[in-house]
Structures are given as structure tokens and as C-alpha cells.
Amino acid sequence: MDNIAGTKSSLTWAVHISVAILVALWLFPTVGLFVSSFRTADQIATSGWWKALFPQEQNEVLRTAAPDTQVQEGTLYVIEGNLFETGSESEISAWGTSSREISAYGPGDTADLGEDGRLTVMADGNYRYENDTAFEGRRGERVFVTATAPPEFTLDNYRQVLLSEDATDSMAKAFFNTLTVTIPATIIPILIAAFAAYALAWMDFPGRALLIAAVVGLLVVPLQLALIPLLKLHLGIGIGKGYLGVWLAHTGFGLPLAIYLLRNYMVGLPRDIIENARVDGASDFQIFVKIILPLSFPALASFAIFQFLWTWNDLLVALVFLIDSTGETTVMTRQIVELLGTRGGNWEILATAAFVSISVPLIVFFAMQKYLVRGMLAGSVK
Incomplete structure (x- = not known):
């Protein structure tokens, strides 16, 4: 009887419970970090965040x-x-x-x-x-x-983290440095991958199958293998360590997933639309700009979320490709590591710095989660 149309599967409740557990496991530490960021050092040292509303x-x-x-x-x-x-x-x-x-x-x-x-x-x-x-x-x-x-909450932690004049403590400069790295490192691979995905999906040329196989193969290559050779290449061509180098590094590491995701999505678009546009005399560039890009917006937005979150939370690539001895290009993940060294006992400062770091990814995730779901399913079914 479970297979009759219109009836719910017996696993429905198990699915709902599993989702609720996963949401709770994700939400519990996030809420705890948020509450702890407003508490004083004495309160954090003597009680858990779940007791913050009680004497x-x-x-x-x-x-x-x-x-x-x-x-x-x-x-x-x-x-x-x-x-x-x-x-x-x-x-x-x-x-x-x-x-x-x-x-x-x-x-x-x-x-x-x-x-x-x-x-x-x-x-x-x-x-x-x-x-x-x-x-x-x-x-x-x-x-x-x-x-x-009695319960006590304070904004002093945020004032110290965001408005501190000490460069070793301030997260404000690290916040803007992270934006400087993340925004171009998200836009550049999308632009390149969109053109490449259209070519692999709708244009016939020799070696296309080999290129698609190469893209799939690059998905499983650990980025750690390319860090040192890529850094030597940057130093050899005069880029050195800086924003340009980290943008290109993130672009290179993000392109395989971007091309694979967008190509699978574009292949599923109706063929009749492209063929009718070609009959009307539209060039490949016109088809790409006026038809493919608007129809592929969910896939483009979903990859943008993936790339933004990965780049924002990155530490390894920033350590390798950014000069941070002067602190002028220090990103937030690096700043938190430094706070762990200089203020390892000040949990209220660390909690505030960590929540400032995850605030932007949280906003992006909740604002564009429907595109994230579409991106996870793009190209998985026909």
C-alpha cells in the first residue's frame, strides 16, 4: 500500500527526523557562538551559553x-x-x-x-x-x-574586535581584506567557466570529449599538490605574493567545479531554443548572452555561493599566496589564528571574532539557499 499514488512513504517521518537532527547539530554551535559573543569573560568562564538568560x-x-x-x-x-x-x-x-x-x-x-x-x-x-x-x-x-x-550582555567585545586601534586585534581591516579577496575570486571563475561550459555543451570542435574528461579528472586533484608549483610560477612571472596571485589561485582551483556544474546545467536546456536562434541568424555569442546566461542563472548563482563560501573561509591559499608579515593583507581566518596566539584565554574576544567571520557566509547562505539546492541538483537528473 505504500506504493499507491498519493500516499506517503513510511520513511517520511525518518527523513523529517533526520533533517531536524542535522539542522539542530548545525544550529546549536552557531547560536552558542552568537550568544557567547555578547557575554563577559567572567560569565563565559563560569557557565555555558545556554544559561545566559538566567542569573x-x-x-x-x-x-x-x-x-x-x-x-x-x-x-x-x-x-x-x-x-x-x-x-x-x-x-x-x-x-x-x-x-x-x-x-x-x-x-x-x-x-x-x-x-x-x-x-x-x-x-x-x-x-x-x-x-x-x-x-x-x-x-x-x-x-x-x-x-x-543577573544576566548581562555587552557590546564591548564587538567594539574591541571591530574598532580596536591595535592592528593585531582589529578584525575590521581583515574583514575588508577578505572582501577584497573573495569578490574578485568569485566573479572571475564564473565569467571564465560560463564561456567554457557553453563551448563544451553546445559547440562542436575536435577534442571536446577529452576536455570534458580532463575537467572531470581535475575535480579529484587535491589543491595542496599545486600550491608550491603555482607559487613558483607566480614568482617566476613576476606576480609574487599579493591579491592578483590569490585571485588567480582561487580561479584555477574553482574552475573545474564551475565548468562541470555549468556545463551539466546548460546541456539540459531545451535544444529547440538554441536551434531556432541559429536559424534566425544569431551568433554563438548572442545565443550565449541573450539565451544561455538568463536561463542558467540558478546554476550561476549556486556556484557563486559555493565559491564565495569556500573563498571566504579559506586559510591555506591565503597563507601561501598573500603577504601578511605587515598585516596589510591579513584575511579574517588568519586574524583569528593570530588571536588564538595572542589572546588564547580571552574566549569572549575569540567568540566575537569567529562570529564576525561567519556572519557574511550566514547571510549569503540564508538569502540564496534556494539556488544552493538547485546547484546541488544541477545536472544530476535529466
Whole structure:
């Protein structure tokens, strides 16, 4: 009965569940990265991103005010204030004066520090530190507190990543460098591959079958095999390391897939349209520009997505063909690697930099996903 027309296959639910699992596996780390990019370093260190919307309990080491702020009240010397920064809504649930006993006292309790005086800490962070003799030293008393902090989100991470004046930290210049590499490296192979695909699909000339076989063979050649020979060629002809070299490298590595994808799509176009245009006296160039290109837009757009995403996320080709010793041509993938070295413990900065890097591919993917699906199916069925 499952094969009767109009009935759904018994595997429908399995397909739906599989798709839902794949979407969740992809969405889970992306959302986590997005949420972490707005959190502070303390929050990231003490709790997972899925707890970002709930109050968090964390341990902190705070200090009372310096002894030079003390006032004399009769026979007592007193230092008063608040352990938290101005505007903080944190609430202390336990505190202590030793790292071994950070929960020795509760809010409102008074700790007897012997000759160092007596310290009282309230739940809102207000404290009173008093002694029979004058306080000495330059720093206040350390207080270990266990506080419940409300959810907190900040834009400081993005300000530091995008607006930092330090070239080693700023992602803004790396963002524009990546655009400088990606846009030409996406457009150039599309232009070349479109002409080549039309010739292989609709023009008869000697050796066409061999060229098609060569294109298919190049699809399985790892790009790592060509990196060193291609770099030597660039240096030999005077291109060296720079934007032109990386554009040509991405063009060469992307052409086999582009030609194969577009040729398969163009072969499936109605033959009657091309033959009628030739009968009307249209040249191959006119047919290509006025008929083939408009009809092949889904395939062109799908390859553009493939090429854009691959080039944007590329690190290996950029390392080989771009000069980055001065930082003037550093792309975002390289910048994140450098941040891992210089700011390996600042997870909030790394999360923000990583999300800035994937933001453009996410926009491109969601905006043009229907063309991506068409491109995956182009030429696979007749």
C-alpha cells in the first residue's frame, strides 16, 4: 500500500527526523557562538551559553577601599563602601576573607580579623570595615564572595574586535581584506567557466570529449599538490605574493567545479531554443548572452555561493599566496589564528571574532539557499 499514488512513504517521518537532527547539530554551535559573543569573560568562564538568560552564581575576588579613605568615628577607624562596581545588581550569598574558606560567612555576618579589624559585608555588597587602630598599607582587604549576578550582555567585545586601534586585534581591516579577496575570486571563475561550459555543451570542435574528461579528472586533484608549483610560477612571472596571485589561485582551483556544474546545467536546456536562434541568424555569442546566461542563472548563482563560501573561509591559499608579515593583507581566518596566539584565554574576544567571520557566509547562505539546492541538483537528473 505504500506504493499507491498519493500516499506517503513510511520513511517520511525518518527523513523529517533526520533533517531536524542535522539542522539542530548545525544550529546549536552557531547560536552558542552568537550568544557567547555578547557575554563577559567572567560569565563565559563560569557557565555555558545556554544559561545566559538566567542569573548566574560565580566566585569573585574583590577588595575594600584603600586605607587612605578611612575616617575616624570616635575611637574607631572606619572604611565603608560597596564591593561591586556602581550599578551592579549582584547579590552576595556567601563570603570569606581566605581563599580556603570563601563561604565562611553569610550576608550581614561580621568577620573578626584580629589586629586587622572587623569586617561586615551585606548582601548588596555594602560593607563596614572598622578597627581600633588606624589602617595601614596601600591596598584594601581582599574579600572572596559568592554572588548571584543577573544576566548581562555587552557590546564591548564587538567594539574591541571591530574598532580596536591595535592592528593585531582589529578584525575590521581583515574583514575588508577578505572582501577584497573573495569578490574578485568569485566573479572571475564564473565569467571564465560560463564561456567554457557553453563551448563544451553546445559547440562542436575536435577534442571536446577529452576536455570534458580532463575537467572531470581535475575535480579529484587535491589543491595542496599545486600550491608550491603555482607559487613558483607566480614568482617566476613576476606576480609574487599579493591579491592578483590569490585571485588567480582561487580561479584555477574553482574552475573545474564551475565548468562541470555549468556545463551539466546548460546541456539540459531545451535544444529547440538554441536551434531556432541559429536559424534566425544569431551568433554563438548572442545565443550565449541573450539565451544561455538568463536561463542558467540558478546554476550561476549556486556556484557563486559555493565559491564565495569556500573563498571566504579559506586559510591555506591565503597563507601561501598573500603577504601578511605587515598585516596589510591579513584575511579574517588568519586574524583569528593570530588571536588564538595572542589572546588564547580571552574566549569572549575569540567568540566575537569567529562570529564576525561567519556572519557574511550566514547571510549569503540564508538569502540564496534556494539556488544552493538547485546547484546541488544541477545536472544530476535529466
